[in-house]
Amino acid sequence: MKEKRLFHLSKEFHLSKEEFGSDMVIFGLEGALNVQTAPEFEEALKKNISEGKKKVILEMSHLNYISSIGLGVIIGYLEETREQGGDIRICGVNDPVIQDIFETTGFPKIIQFHKDLGTARLSF
Amino acid sequence: MADLSLRIGSETLFVPPVVAALKSYALRCGFVEEEATKIAVAVEEALANVIKHSYESRKEGVILIEADLKGDELCVRVSHQGKPFVLEGKRAAPDIEKLEKERKKGGFGLYLIEKFMDEFHLGHEKEWHYYLMKKHLRP
Numbered sequence: 001m002k003e004k005r006l007f008h009l010s011k012e013f014h015l016s017k018e019e020f021g022s023d024m025v026i027f028g029l030e031g032a033l034n035v036q037t038a039p040e041f042e043e044a045l046k047k048n049i050s051e052g053k054k055k056v057i058l059e060m061s062h063l064n065y066i067s068s069i070g071l072g073v074i075i076g077y078l079e080e081t082r083e084q085g086g087d088i089r090i091c092g093v094n095d096p097v098i099q100d101i102f103e104t105t106g107f108p109k110i111i112q113f114h115k116d117l118g119t120a121r122l123s124f
Numbered sequence: 125m126a127d128l129s130l131r132i133g134s135e136t137l138f139v140p141p142v143v144a145a146l147k148s149y150a151l152r153c154g155f156v157e158e159e160a161t162k163i164a165v166a167v168e169e170a171l172a173n174v175i176k177h178s179y180e181s182r183k184e185g186v187i188l189i190e191a192d193l194k195g196d197e198l199c200v201r202v203s204h205q206g207k208p209f210v211l212e213g214k215r216a217a218p219d220i221e222k223l224e225k226e227r228k229k230g231g232f233g234l235y236l237i238e239k240f241m242d243e244f245h246l247g248h249e250k251e252w253h254y255y256l257m258k259k260h261l262r263p
Contacts (some may be wrong), residue, residue, distance in 0.1 A: 008236035010141060032140070034139065034140055034143070034168060035136045035139045035140075035168060035171070035172045035175075036136050036137060037140060038253040044197075062178070065161065065164075065165075066170070066171055067165050067168045067169060067233075067236070068230070068236055069172060071229075071232050072229030072230055072232070075220075075223060075224055075228075075229055076229050079224060097161045097162055100162075101165070103237065104217070104235075104236075104239055105217070105220060105232050106217065106218065106221075107220065107227060109220055109221055110220055110224050
């Protein structure tokens with residue numbers, strides 16, 4: 001496991017990145033993924049695609065807000081990752097409104113959700 | 125004059141503080157945290173739509189945000205002078221599998237407004253177009 005790196009993308013949103021082995025990366029999302037922070041999040045994810053990591057986990061236990069622009073970034077990243085032969089898991093969602101947003105927009109139909117990081121890692 | 129009245133430029137930079145102010149106002153009106161957050165999401169979706177579609181990301185546009193508690197009903201109005209947005213009937217839930225296949229990133233915003241607010245209308249008054257969103261306090 002490589003050292004955990006933190007990206008302070010803004011005062012409202014932080015992103016951490018941990019790499020496991022040669023092909024797995026875990027992004028930890030913290031704070032608010034909104035119209036202001038989503039473009040920065042998208043840029044950070046694009047860099048990861050160029051690094052060739054195929055197993056991606058988005059850990060959201062510290063995420064407290066998401067709006068539609070954040071959902072759009074995740075869909076775009078999902079498609080690009082799958083085109084490279086990879087896939088994404090989402091885990092740790094515990095905010096009730098975020099759970100509601102994912103459920104009502106149908107995200108569980110296209111992405112596997114896991115209760116915690118351990119089960120998400122084992123799912124690959 | 126509305127209880128809360130804000131005027132911002134058409135820039136995403138100003139959206140988070142407005143959303144925070146609306147959430148704070150909703151909490152003061154008596155909404156629980158979860159419902160206040162849903163109001164915040166709905167307001168962000170309206171503002172994002174105005175900036176992207178009505179002003180086409182031109183920063184010189186003006187957006188007015190007004191909020192009032194009338195009885196047990198919170199009314200939020202987001203007004204602009206950009207292109208009017210056409211809403212054709214009640215929006216169905218987004219077909220996420222189709223959006224994924226077509227690599228479309230949008231399509232959730234108006235649906236979330238309708239899902240999280242009790243009422244949602246688009247209208248116009250003089251030179252202003254507006255999103256009117258209402259939510260009732262529940263005992």
